[in-house]
Amino acid sequence: MKTKIIPNIFISVAVFFALTGPLTADKPQPQPIIITFDAPDAGTVIGTLVAGINPAGVITGGYFDANEVEHTYVRFPDGTFTTFEAPGAGTGPFQGTGPNGINPAGAITGTVGDSNNVFHGFVRTQDGVITTFDPPGSTVTVPLNINPSGVIAGFYGDSSTVFHGFVRAKDGTITTFDPPGSVDTFVQFGSPINPAGVIVGQYADASNVFHGFVRAPDGTISTFDAPGAGTAPGTGTGVSGINPAGTIEGFFAESNFSIPNHGFVLDAKGTFTRFDVPGAGALGTNPLSITAHGVITGWYTDASTVFHGFVRAKDGTITTFDAPGAGTAPFQGTQAVATNPAGVTTGTSTDSNNVNHGFLRTP
Numbered sequence: 267m268k269t270k271i272i273p274n275i276f277i278s279v280a281v282f283f284a285l286t287g288p289l290t291a292d293k294p295q296p297q298p299i300i301i302t303f304d305a306p307d308a309g310t311v312i313g314t315l316v317a318g319i320n321p322a323g324v325i326t327g328g329y330f331d332a333n334e335v336e337h338t339y340v341r342f343p344d345g346t347f348t349t350f351e352a353p354g355a356g357t358g359p360f361q362g363t364g365p366n367g368i369n370p371a372g373a374i375t376g377t378v379g380d381s382n383n384v385f386h387g388f389v390r391t392q393d394g395v396i397t398t399f400d401p402p403g404s405t406v407t408v409p410l411n412i413n414p415s416g417v418i419a420g421f422y423g424d425s426s427t428v429f430h431g432f433v434r435a436k437d438g439t440i441t442t443f444d445p446p447g448s449v450d451t452f453v454q455f456g457s458p459i460n461p462a463g464v465i466v467g468q469y470a471d472a473s474n475v476f477h478g479f480v481r482a483p484d485g486t487i488s489t490f491d492a493p494g495a496g497t498a499p500g501t502g503t504g505v506s507g508i509n510p511a512g513t514i515e516g517f518f519a520e521s522n523f524s525i526p527n528h529g530f531v532l533d534a535k536g537t538f539t540r541f542d543v544p545g546a547g548a549l550g551t552n553p554l555s556i557t558a559h560g561v562i563t564g565w566y567t568d569a570s571t572v573f574h575g576f577v578r579a580k581d582g583t584i585t586t587f588d589a590p591g592a593g594t595a596p597f598q599g600t601q602a603v604a605t606n607p608a609g610v611t612t613g614t615s616t617d618s619n620n621v622n623h624g625f626l627r628t629p
Contacts, residue, residue, distance in 0.1 A: 300589050302623045310619075314614070315622055317367060321370050322372070328363070333357075334360060352376075361380065367412050384406070410458055419458050421453045422442075429452060444469065466514055474499040475498070476501070476502030495518040502519060503517075509557060513556060515562050553578070557605055563575070567599075587627065592616065612626050
């Protein structure tokens with residue numbers, strides 16, 4: 267298979283900071299608490315990764331064992347773990363079961379790599395029943411998230427290494443799609459499908475410029491570009507989340523790559539708001555998910571390409587943070603992936619030995 271390099275105008279990290287009362291001399295402002303964790307049997311080469319958290323505080327993610335085989339874990343609010351494998355999961359390096367999303371009921375979706383290094387989709391119900399699936403003609407299936415109704419959004423690659431979007435209904439029916447003018451269609455890791463079944467993502471045109479899209483439940487697709495998005499190859503607009511109100515968040519890259527990514531918010535009325543985390547440099551500001559309350563979580567890199575987490579409140583206030591033990595060398599640090607309605611944020615931190623650990627940040 268011919269390898270296709272997908273330009274990096276995406277990725278992830280985050281946190282929601284809730285105040286419990288006014289700051290006074292008698293009542294100091296409470297500080298968030300951040301703990302780190304590792305899945306049972308996680309190895310010390312790659313370690314533990316986090317994919318998402320649901321309203322109940324249940325976290326799912328993947329971990330790599332000593333042989334670099336991936337497995338899925340579920341971490342409950344009391345700190346206990348359950349692990350599982352999807353049927354057909356391979357046992358070689360970088361094969362196995364990797365989750366990407368969890369819904370309020372605890373259903374999980376993700377990708378399973380078999381012994382031939384072919385990747386398929388899977389969904390695991392809250393009672394532990396696992397089903398694997400592929401869109402017609404898929405050679406690599408990447409489900410990204412699952413909404414409260416059990417509808418899954420993702421993308422897949424065909425035999426020509428061309429990527430397309432798909433939506434899988436709860437009954438298993440799969441519909442594929444591409445925005446007009448798309449050469450490659452991607453649904454982004456984060457919160458790309460809302461409870462109504464509206465899906466967001468980005469596509470590359472024939473010039474390898476990225477544009478955002480919104481797919482309605484009836485299949486209607488509209489496209490857009492963030493103001494200031496570049497028109498050079500590898501630049502443009504990326505989209506990673508939509509909330510129940512229809513507010514979209516994402517990122518865009520300018521043509522000059524001065525700071526590759528800026529964050530943006532697009533509300534249901536069509537108003538764009540651009541934002542950058544103070545101190546963002548190198549890879550810039552990368553929103554990953556948005557809550558029903560309009561809180562955005564993501565990551566940014568500083569001038570030394572070290573990752574840090576951020577949370578942007580609905581009023582635009584941005585708070586940054588780092589997990590304990592996070593490394594300070596290039597491509598180390600803190601990447602948050604999601605926040606639940608209670609303001610609990612989770613993600614992955616990379617230490618000074620380049621080993622990954624999960625973290626949990628409570629307000």
